[in-house]
Amino acid sequence: MALLARRNLLHDKVRFAVTLTGIVFAILLMVVQFGLFLGFMETTSNNVSHSGADLWVISKSVRYFDIGGWAPFSERKLYQILGTRGVANATKYIVQYIVWKRDDGGTENIQIVGFDPGSKLGGPWNIVQGNVEDLKADNTVFVDDLYRERLGITHLGQVGEINGYRARVVGFTEGIRSFTTSPFVFTSFKSAQNYIRLPEEQTVYVLVTAQKGADLEQLKQDILARVSDVDVYTTAEFSWMTQRYWIFTTGAGVATLIAAMLGLVVGVVVVAQTIYATTIDHLREFGTLKAIGASNLHIYRVIIEQAIISAIVGYIIGISISFAVVYLSRRNEAAILLPWPIAIAIFGLTVLMCVSASVVSIHKATRIDPALVFKN
Amino acid sequence: MEAAVSVKNLTKVYASGEAAVRAVNGVNLDIHGGQVTMLMGPSGSGKTTLLSIMGCILRATSGSVRIRGEEVSHLKERQLPSIRLAHIGFIFQGFNLFPALTAGENVEYIGSLKGLHKAEARRRTESLFEQVGLAEKYNAFPEDLSGGQKQRVAIARALAGDPEIILADEPTAALDSQSGRTVIEMLAALAHDRGRAVVIVTHDNRIVEFADRIINIEDGKVTDRIS
Numbered sequence: 001m002a003l004l005a006r007r008n009l010l011h012d013k014v015r016f017a018v019t020l021t022g023i024v025f026a027i028l029l030m031v032v033q034f035g036l037f038l039g040f041m042e043t044t045s046n047n048v049s050h051s052g053a054d055l056w057v058i059s060k061s062v063r064y065f066d067i068g069g070w071a072p073f074s075e076r077k078l079y080q081i082l083g084t085r086g087v088a089n090a091t092k093y094i095v096q097y098i099v100w101k102r103d104d105g106g107t108e109n110i111q112i113v114g115f116d117p118g119s120k121l122g123g124p125w126n127i128v129q130g131n132v133e134d135l136k137a138d139n140t141v142f143v144d145d146l147y148r149e150r151l152g153i154t155h156l157g158q159v160g161e162i163n164g165y166r167a168r169v170v171g172f173t174e175g176i177r178s179f180t181t182s183p184f185v186f187t188s189f190k191s192a193q194n195y196i197r198l199p200e201e202q203t204v205y206v207l208v209t210a211q212k213g214a215d216l217e218q219l220k221q222d223i224l225a226r227v228s229d230v231d232v233y234t235t236a237e238f239s240w241m242t243q244r245y246w247i248f249t250t251g252a253g254v255a256t257l258i259a260a261m262l263g264l265v266v267g268v269v270v271v272a273q274t275i276y277a278t279t280i281d282h283l284r285e286f287g288t289l290k291a292i293g294a295s296n297l298h299i300y301r302v303i304i305e306q307a308i309i310s311a312i313v314g315y316i317i318g319i320s321i322s323f324a325v326v327y328l329s330r331r332n333e334a335a336i337l338l339p340w341p342i343a344i345a346i347f348g349l350t351v352l353m354c355v356s357a358s359v360v361s362i363h364k365a366t367r368i369d370p371a372l373v374f375k376n
Numbered sequence: 377m378e379a380a381v382s383v384k385n386l387t388k389v390y391a392s393g394e395a396a397v398r399a400v401n402g403v404n405l406d407i408h409g410g411q412v413t414m415l416m417g418p419s420g421s422g423k424t425t426l427l428s429i430m431g432c433i434l435r436a437t438s439g440s441v442r443i444r445g446e447e448v449s450h451l452k453e454r455q456l457p458s459i460r461l462a463h464i465g466f467i468f469q470g471f472n473l474f475p476a477l478t479a480g481e482n483v484e485y486i487g488s489l490k491g492l493h494k495a496e497a498r499r500r501t502e503s504l505f506e507q508v509g510l511a512e513k514y515n516a517f518p519e520d521l522s523g524g525q526k527q528r529v530a531i532a533r534a535l536a537g538d539p540e541i542i543l544a545d546e547p548t549a550a551l552d553s554q555s556g557r558t559v560i561e562m563l564a565a566l567a568h569d570r571g572r573a574v575v576i577v578t579h580d581n582r583i584v585e586f587a588d589r590i591i592n593i594e595d596g597k598v599t600d601r602i603s
Contacts (some may be wrong), residue, residue, distance in 0.1 A: 290433070
């Protein structure tokens with residue numbers, strides 16, 4: 001049975017290549033479209049999800065991460081938070097749009113991120129050059145490799161200008177993309193305060209880490225009870241709030257989501273059509289099988305085995321190319337993400353698509369006009 | 377002697393209403409082991425339909441079909457493959473070998489369908505290849521065989537399940553005269569030497585000399601029987 005299934009596929013190598021091409025195309029389409037969507041999701045809230053904080057304390061009017069700078073609040077709230085039972089640490093944090101001036105005089109919108117380099121909460125990740133400790137010095141910044149050209153940065157130690165202040169580059173990160181197209185520039189809270197002219201006693205966010213074993217929901221309630229005019233969210237909640245904002249209130253998010261769904265549908269259709277055509281190509285052989293005494297169950301098995309073999313080979317090729325595409329995309333501003341759980345899910349989906357498509361063609365194969373085998 | 381195949385008042389109607397075509401119309405026929413029976417008649421006379429019904433791959437509209445005394449006309453569709461596998465070997469005009477399998481594997485496949493161990497299936501197949509004179513072609517693919525050789529592989533496949541009944545549809549039509557004669561001699565030997573019931577649908581007048589019985593069919597009816 002397995003022999004016939006395998007040989008049927010390998011006998012007509014051109015046909016098999018066409019089948020595999022269809023499956024590989026479908027996998028690539030799904031990976032790219034879904035990967036772009038996942039990249040979109042990740043990019044919109046990467047600073048939140050990589051913050052290392054347990055809770056975010058934000059002004060009541062803030063609905064998503066990027067606009068926090070419009071609603072700063074008094075740093076007295078920081079001390080109220082620090083005095084709350086269950087809080088291990090709390091630090092001030094800034095995010096604000098501002099203009100970067102290059103050496104050549106050109107300007108670029110950036111999002112300045114100010115954090116406490118001592119606690120490292122909310123700091124940069126994927127550091128490829130430099131040390132976070134270097135940010136303790138005034139007017140020093142980290143920028144991402146992806147945006148070097150836009151910011152006119154070629155090497156460590158180079159100096160740009162932010163709002164009239166020097167900004168010396170002391171480190172580079174890799175792959176910290178900005179959804180708003182304004183690159184993130186990391187600096188210390190104090191420097192960021194200067195850059196954006198934030199009054200001394202104010203902050204934009206407070207990032208909280210809880211004591212080990214603390215109940216985060218209870219801690220949220222306790223902070224809300226002590227601190228007025230703020231909201232408190234877990235990192236996951238604030239990340240999702242930000243993602244949801246960008247997905248559903250901007251055309252880009254919905255378009256990416258629709259493209260991902262279309263990629264899935266087109267992928268399913270391509271695979272279904274390909275597998276169906278492969279089975280129909282062998283209809284006469286299935287008629288012969290039936291005539292010589294094979295049961296319908298036997299024919300089902302041959303057809304499904306063909307589908308599974310095609311799915312496995314197609315997946316191995318497709319996912320290998322996909323990982324290459326994902327790797328190559330790491331230096332683009334639009335990220336394509338392919339986490340392992342998604343790669344595994346796509347394998348399941350590929351097998352499911354191929355088997356489902358073959359089941360549709362089985363219907364045809366098991367209802368063959370028996371006289372077919374007597375026609376020359 | 378019990379007939380290998382017995383059909384009574386057999387009718388097969390295609391379509392319905394005014395478009396209805398009676399491909400087989402009230403046929404009564406007994407096929408016995410040890411004989412070569414040839415079904416002859418013009419194209420569209422119903423020969424192949426009758427052969428398909430006798431081979432349990434097409435169901436009659438009405439009438440009785442008995443295979444080795446067992447009534448099969450009322451059996452469910454899913455019960456018929458085991459009847460075919462146990463009692464009937466088919467030989468087709470177009471050979472219908474699986475192009476992706478070697479000649480040997482084509483024949484071994486019947487053994488696997490019957491649940492034989494691989495080694496046993498291979499042993500039987502090698503023996504059949506000796507009988508049909510193709511021992512050296514065991515590992516050849518069908519595309520590398522001549523028409524006559526393909527049909528001899530098909531005969532080996534038809535015999536692989538050790539059936540009592542061999543049904544052949546125009547087995548010589550695609551062959552040159554020499555190959556056709558070789559094939560028909562083999563089929564005749566199966567009937568005369570090994571007691572098989574061999575039914576051959578043919579237009580080929582060159583092979584009628586091998587027939588023990590000739591059944592002429594026109595418009596779905598038996599018009600003449602020559603023994």
